[in-house]
Amino acid sequence: MSNFQGVDFVRRRSFIELDARARAKALLDEGSDRELLGPFERIESPWLAQQGVTPQSDDGCVVMKGMIDGAAAVVVALEGAFQGGSMGEVSGTKMVAALDLAAKDCESGKQMSAILLLETGGVRLQEANLGLAVVAEIFASVLRLRRHSPVITVIAGTVGCFGGMSLTAAASSYVVMTPEARLGLNGPEVIEQESGLEEFEASDRALVWAIHGGTQRYAMGLADVLVDDDVAQVSRTVRDCVGKGPRTEHRSEQVALYRERIAKLDASQQINPVSLRTAWAEATGGREQ
Amino acid sequence: MEKLEFEFPAKRTISQRARAGVVGSNDLEVLLEPLEGDHALVTVLTSVDGFRDQWSAVLERFFSTYDGATRIHINDAGATPGIVLLRLRQAVEVSET
Amino acid sequence: MSHQLSNRGRVWFTGLTGAATAMPGDPDSVQTADGRLGEESARFLCVVPNPNARFPCARQGEVGLEEAYTLAARVREAMDEDKDSSKRPIVAIVDVKSQAYGRREETAAIYLAAAAAANAYADARLAGHPVISLVVGHAISGGFLTHGYQANRILALDDEGVMIHAMHKEAAARITRRSVEELDKLGTTIAPLSYNIKDYAKLGLLHKLLHVEDPEKPSMEEIQRVQTELIAAIFDARSKPVDLRSRLESKEALEMRKASILVRAKMEAQWREG
Numbered sequence: 001m002s003n004f005q006g007v008d009f010v011r012r013r014s015f016i017e018l019d020a021r022a023r024a025k026a027l028l029d030e031g032s033d034r035e036l037l038g039p040f041e042r043i044e045s046p047w048l049a050q051q052g053v054t055p056q057s058d059d060g061c062v063v064m065k066g067m068i069d070g071a072a073a074v075v076v077a078l079e080g081a082f083q084g085g086s087m088g089e090v091s092g093t094k095m096v097a098a099l100d101l102a103a104k105d106c107e108s109g110k111q112m113s114a115i116l117l118l119e120t121g122g123v124r125l126q127e128a129n130l131g132l133a134v135v136a137e138i139f140a141s142v143l144r145l146r147r148h149s150p151v152i153t154v155i156a157g158t159v160g161c162f163g164g165m166s167l168t169a170a171a172s173s174y175v176v177m178t179p180e181a182r183l184g185l186n187g188p189e190v191i192e193q194e195s196g197l198e199e200f201e202a203s204d205r206a207l208v209w210a211i212h213g214g215t216q217r218y219a220m221g222l223a224d225v226l227v228d229d230d231v232a233q234v235s236r237t238v239r240d241c242v243g244k245g246p247r248t249e250h251r252s253e254q255v256a257l258y259r260e261r262i263a264k265l266d267a268s269q270q271i272n273p274v275s276l277r278t279a280w281a282e283a284t285g286g287r288e289q
Numbered sequence: 290m291e292k293l294e295f296e297f298p299a300k301r302t303i304s305q306r307a308r309a310g311v312v313g314s315n316d317l318e319v320l321l322e323p324l325e326g327d328h329a330l331v332t333v334l335t336s337v338d339g340f341r342d343q344w345s346a347v348l349e350r351f352f353s354t355y356d357g358a359t360r361i362h363i364n365d366a367g368a369t370p371g372i373v374l375l376r377l378r379q380a381v382e383v384s385e386t
Numbered sequence: 387m388s389h390q391l392s393n394r395g396r397v398w399f400t401g402l403t404g405a406a407t408a409m410p411g412d413p414d415s416v417q418t419a420d421g422r423l424g425e426e427s428a429r430f431l432c433v434v435p436n437p438n439a440r441f442p443c444a445r446q447g448e449v450g451l452e453e454a455y456t457l458a459a460r461v462r463e464a465m466d467e468d469k470d471s472s473k474r475p476i477v478a479i480v481d482v483k484s485q486a487y488g489r490r491e492e493t494a495a496i497y498l499a500a501a502a503a504a505n506a507y508a509d510a511r512l513a514g515h516p517v518i519s520l521v522v523g524h525a526i527s528g529g530f531l532t533h534g535y536q537a538n539r540i541l542a543l544d545d546e547g548v549m550i551h552a553m554h555k556e557a558a559a560r561i562t563r564r565s566v567e568e569l570d571k572l573g574t575t576i577a578p579l580s581y582n583i584k585d586y587a588k589l590g591l592l593h594k595l596l597h598v599e600d601p602e603k604p605s606m607e608e609i610q611r612v613q614t615e616l617i618a619a620i621f622d623a624r625s626k627p628v629d630l631r632s633r634l635e636s637k638e639a640l641e642m643r644k645a646s647i648l649v650r651a652k653m654e655a656q657w658r659e660g
Contacts, residue, residue, distance in 0.1 A: 015436040019311060030434070036656045037649065039308050039320060042362075045575060046645050052290050054336045054366040056312040057320055081313040089578075093646040097653035121525070123552040125562055130643070131529065132552040133591050133633065136535040139501075140630050143508050164531050170501030185486050185497035185528055193557065194487035195443055211493050222495055252501040253509075255462055259455040262494060267440040271493045 013231040015256050016157050016180060020062045020077035023117050023156070027075055027238050028066030028230050037094060045088045051187065056082045061091035063098045068242045072105070080119030080159035086223050087165065088124040097110030099141035099151075106148035113242045114145055115152045116172070121187065122163015135164035137217045142171045146250065151175060152241045154234065155181040161186045170222075171252045174241040176234070177214030177223040179250045184212040210273050219277040222251065291338045297349050299329040305355040307383035310376040317365040317373060319380040321358050324360045335365040343370060357384070391446055394523040394547070394601055395481035401431040401609040402479070402616075409460065417441055420464075421651040423475060424615075424617040429464045431457055432479040433533055443488030449529045452500035457533055461506035465513055473515040475620045478507070480534040481523025484554065500532040507536035517625035518616055521583075522601055523549045539593040539625035539632070541615060545601045548583045577642060590639025593619055593632075595648045609652060618653030 004129055015023060025033050029054035037043050039057035048055045064075045076095045078085040087095075095116070102112040121129035142151050153172040157162045160182030161169050169175055177183065186194075189203035201207060210216060218226035224241070227233045251258075261280060265271060302321045310318040324330060329352065335345055347370045361377075368376070392608040396417070400406045403421030408414050415436035420427045435447040444450025461476060468474055485491075485500060511517045519525075519534035528552065534540070542548050552558075559566045573580030577588045580658075587595050596615055598608045626632060633639060634646060 037652055039318075040306060040322065041652070042320075043645070043649060043652070045645045049290050049334070050576065051572070054290075054312050054334060054364050057308070057362075058320060065657070079311060080317075081311045081415040089643065090649055093649040094653065097650045100650075101654060101657045126579070128552040128558075128579050129550065129586060129589060129591075130646075131502060132507055132530070132535075132550075134646070135396050136531055137630055137633070137634075139504055139531070140508055142503065143512070144629070152373055166497035167501040167504055167528075167531060170495075171505060172499045183497065184492045184495075185485055185500060185642060186492060187394065191487050191489060191492065193560070194484075195489075197487070199443070199487075203613060211489065217495075222496065222498065250505075251498060252505040255455060255502050255506065257575060258498065260449045262455055262499070265451075265490070265494060267442075267490060271490050273493050276493065282335055283437055289586075 004261055014179070014229050015234045016229050018231070019081065020060070020117065020119070024064040024077040027115060027235050028064065028068060028073065031068065032063050032066035036065060036098070043090055043128065045090050047089065048275035051126050053126055059088055059090035059094070060085060061094045063094050068113065069239050071113065071242060072111055072234040073115060073242060074102050075115045075117065077117035078119045079242050080208055085120035086122060086124035086126040088132045089118065089130040089134060092138060093129060096134060096137045096141050099138065100146050103141065103148065106145065111149060111276050113149045113152065115154060115238055116168065117156070118152050118161040118169060119156070119159040119164055120122040120161055120163065120165045122161060122165055126160045132164065136205050138165070139168050141169060142168055144247060146171070146173050146247060150241055150244065150246050152176065152238055154238065155183055155214070156229065156234065157181040171250060173247045173250065174225070174244070175223040176225045176227055176237050176241065178227055178229045179214045180229060181214040182209065182212035183217050183222070215275055216277070220280045293333040293335070293341055293344055295331040295345065297329045297331070297348065297352040298327065299352065299356045299358045300327045302354045303357060303359060303384055305384045307380045309379035309383060312364050312366050315367045315369070315375055316328050316370070317363055317368040319376045320362045321380040321384055322360045324358045328358065329357055329359045329361065331361045331363070333363045334367060335368045336363070346370070347373050350374065353379060357381070389390055392481050392523050395432045395434045395447070395479055395511050397602060397604065398479050398522045399430060399434070402613065403430050411455060412441060412456050412460070413452045415609050416454050416460070417442065418460045420474070421621070423613060426472070426474060427511045428475040428477055429460070430477045430479060431533070433457070433482050441486065441488065441490055443491060444486040445482065448486040449495055449500070449532045451491055451496055451499045454503040454532050456654060458502040458506040461503070461510050461580070465510050465515065468515070473513060475516040475518060476507070476510050477616060478519045478520045478534045478537060479523045480519055480530065482526065482529035482533055483524055484526045485528030485532065500528055503532045511536060511538055511628055512638065514628065515553070516620040518619050518623065520616065521548055521550060523547055526554060527552050538628065539619040540591060541568050541594050541596055541619060542592055542606070543587070543601045544585055544595045544597045549581050550583065550586050551581055565654060589642050590636040591633045593622070
């Protein structure tokens with residue numbers, strides 16, 4: 001056994017370095033993957049070219065059906081390298097459609113989990129109101145599916161999950177993050193822009209991860225699993241979550257609990273993120289580092 | 290925004306389509322598919338106008354060592370000729386696996 | 387033009403309910419009241435500026451931590467009370483500058499607060515409460531996702547001061563490296579980008595655009611007319627499925643959201659194959 005860790009380390013494959021398509025494929029049982037509305041169908045954004053922005057053949061969203069440990073699943077992966085993974089009419093609707101079809105399957109007695117790989121800054125500004133509308137639709141569709149089957153959000157980095165899509169992460173059955181990942185409504189640049197440098201210095205990387213980073217979110221009880229940037233680990237974690245089945249209560253339903261937590265905050269000064277780790281960790285005994 | 294079209298002689302039948310790259314800043318995606326006949330058709334959609342000659346030169350270079358009868362589409366966001374060649378070759382590699 | 391402290395939400399909330407306060411224990415930024423709409427009681431909710439808000443970044447009508455959880459609590463309260471009886475309509479009166487942009491907010495996971503409110507509205511809709519949004523001012527980005535965008539039906543006043551969008555003009559101009567004038571011009575040919583509510587109406591997401599002379603000072607007659615429209619929207623919501631499909635089935639959507647319709651049709655066809 002003593003050599004095991006050494007071999008394991010050498011074999012470690014970065015999940016973050018994979019593009020959306022490769023990430024999706026890595027989570028599905030070997031040979032079971034089938035992409036829907038793939039790149040060769042060229043279902044692209046109708047809005048970008050007229051604004052001088054080059055579209056991508058899959059609009060930055062990959063929908064892949066397959067099996068996870070033999071159970072039917074669909075992975076919807078956002079491509080962070082294309083327009084910051086932002087939600088446009090097509091990429092957003094691909095996600096909504098997949099969630100709705102999964103829900104329909106569940107409602108007719110079949111099983112279908114959804115895994116969302118969220119690498120996104122939120123709404124694509126070049127599609128503004130259609131992007132915002134589709135983000136609202138995605139949220140509604142997650143609510144419909146999660147009552148039957150787990151909706152698992154994986155945020156790996158480097159873009160993280162920001163903007164309107166952070167609400168979808170909050171509504172998910174399970175949230176999986178790496179330490180490199182970040183989750184928040186507004187990114188550091190936006191806060192700095194809207195409320196000033198005093199409020200948030202976007203270039204202070206330590207501050208950014210102290211507030212939005214995976215380790216912090218996990219320690220606050222807002223992510224279910226903190227996983228290394230390793231394909232095998234992410235895959236195994238997703239499998240475990242699928243196996244757990246749907247949740248009976250979701251974080252976004254725990255209104256009384258969080259309302260009370262907010263009421264207890266001293267808003268007269270900035271909040272020390274580390275203090276929230278202790279204050280908010282699960283009642284069952286807190287989070288390990 | 291410019292749409293460019295090129296044609297090259299190419300005889301070899303290829304069997305598998307392939308995709309490479311991502312439309313990131315200064316990058317591109319390449320979609321490569323088999324084509325009936327003995328030529329290759331290339332379409333380029335690019336957000337950087339005025340470089341038709343450079344595209345022509347890069348593609349000439351590519352087809353000087355590649356003879357697959359293919360339809361190739363490129364979505365380009367300002368890649369250098371080096372990156373263009375890289376992505377084309379990546380696509381070829383995938384199509385020949 | 388930046389959004390000055392707006393009184394529209396308060397004006398319409400008071401006009402429609404006769405009430406003017408937050409419920410006991412709630413922050414002053416969230417006004418909740420059960421008012422009469424036709425033959426039934428409806429719960430009205432509105433987020434208004436509160437210069438005394440505990441959180442400094444939530445004093446100008448932004449939807450912050452307290453606002454979002456209060457909305458969630460009051461919506462769920464209505465759901466619980468109506469569990470075994472008829473489901474009262476829930477009306478979100480919307481004039482929100484944005485979500486709150488602050489470090490405290492990010493630290494304390496405002497994204498979850500926003501989701502809690504949106505979840506409550508969506509659950510109310512799914513449970514059979516007709517959820518109607520009445521946009522009387524600004525409905526921007528996270529603020530609208532939190533308070534209003536999960537409604538069955540969205541109504542808006544037809545006015546220059548009414549704006550639904552993903553980002554305020556100045557910020558959007560900065561990020562996309564365009565001038566505000568260029569953005570306005572783009573909006574005239576690309577409807578999803580427009581800041582004009584008449585163009586938003588072309589997207590098929592809006593149930594109805596309502597004309598009112600002065601949204602800052604509605605007359606009694608205008609308030610009654612809006613009430614009638616709310617009642618009609620409620621009736622319409624009750625007679626159709628509780629999901630958001632009406633947004634894609636409207637005549638405007640058939641025109642402006644062809645790509646969405648195509649994606650859904652193709653995905654359904656391909657889902658079953660293989």
